[in-house]
Amino acid sequence: MMNERTLQLLYDDMVGWRRHLHANPELSFREIKTSRMIADLLSSWGLEVRTGVAGTGVVAKLVGGKPGRTIALRSDIDALPIQDEKNASYQSTVPGVMHACGHDGHTAELLGVARYYSLHREDTVGTRVFLFQPGEEFLPGGAISMIADGALDGVDAIFGVHLWSPMPFGLAGTRPGSFMASPDEFEIEIIGRGGHAGLPHESKDALVTGSALVMALQTIVSRNVNPLESGVLSIGKFNSGTAFNVIAERCLIGGTIRTFTPELRFFMRKRLEDIVKHICEMHGCDYKLNFVLGYPPVVNDEDETARWFRVAESVMPGAVILSERIMAGEDFSYYLKHKPGCFFFVGAGEPDGASAPHHHPRFDIDERAMLNAAKLLIAVSDDAANDFTK
DSSP states (O other), X not given: OOOHHHHHHXXXXXXXXXXXXXXXXXXXXXXHHHHHHHHHHHHHTTOEEEEEETTTEEEEEEEOSEEEEEEEEEEEOOBBSOOOOOOSTTOOOSTTOBOOSSHHHHHHHHHHHHHHHHHTGGGOEXXXXXXXXXXXXXXXXXXXXXXXXXXXXXXXXXXXXXXXXXXXXXXXXXXXXXXXXEEXXXXXXXXXXXXXXXXXXXSBOHHHHHHHHXXXXXXXXXXXXXTTSOEEEEEEEEEEOSSTTEEOSEEEEEEEEEESSHHHHHHHHHHHHHHHHHHHHHTTOEEEEEEEOOOOOXXXXXXXXXXXXXXXXXXXXXXXXXXXXXXXXXXXHHHHHHSOEEEEEEEEEOTTSOSOOTTOTTOOOOTXXXXXXXXXXXXXXXXXXXXXXX
């Protein structure tokens, strides 16, 4: 039985850790001070700690006083290259870097869970492995290297949580099977021939070619993908031109493709390649296309997700929902390709939906969500550790 009084007493510590991390963010694979803080705390609580995993990651192990299965819990620890525009006492002190996705809260809540187990070691069934992972925000992500460095060795199941600002505080949710999308990236450089704006016939206009390409790419989903399937193609960057009277010689376009299945993922990439080729040929321009495969989709294990729903309802009765599929990506997907597990969301936003979205300069969370997340992580890992039928 979870000791909720212990967690309540740890809540102020979680807030303190989170605010320290928020004020002192570090970018992907540069989380040196963050990792040192994590390792120092875990070591002081008597956990077996391994540093330098995947470069700046930390893995800690706690063996409980009673026999049981080994359950891993994961947090991401990196920040984003975004200027913090919040007016808060814990505003980022690092220019151009902030925790704009909640990883500071993830780290603080998992530290709280680790501290909880260190205080209840003798009553803990099985072993807990705590993964503090670098580089979730930067392809190819830190999860691959964590796994290669043995972070999942001996693990029977794994669980992870994301504090989610679009979901109001007080709710929690996930879904079995495909939950989050594969976030692929592409960059297209169109190479034309610049010239005088008054003599367009002597040029190859890269800006006009790029404009035509953007519009044509929008037909991939609307006219080539079955409406019963889910796919997204978004252009996030378009840079071209230098002056009002100069035909642009180059155009740079960047975007993303989001899908849930390997088949649609391959089809949309191939369709993009074909359209880029033909549009550029039609306008007499050359091009360079760089396509970067992102993380695979997050696919939750059916049995472990059923476990999560059963346990979560006992922790947060009446507040557990079946989440819609989300077009955001997460490299937690790599862990789920190796071990059964479940990734879930805990609401950390305003009830009226007014919270700044993830990756926004004024992003923040309702810090009480960390306590809900910690309770759910403890409850589901305790249940999984006790499951001797597996």
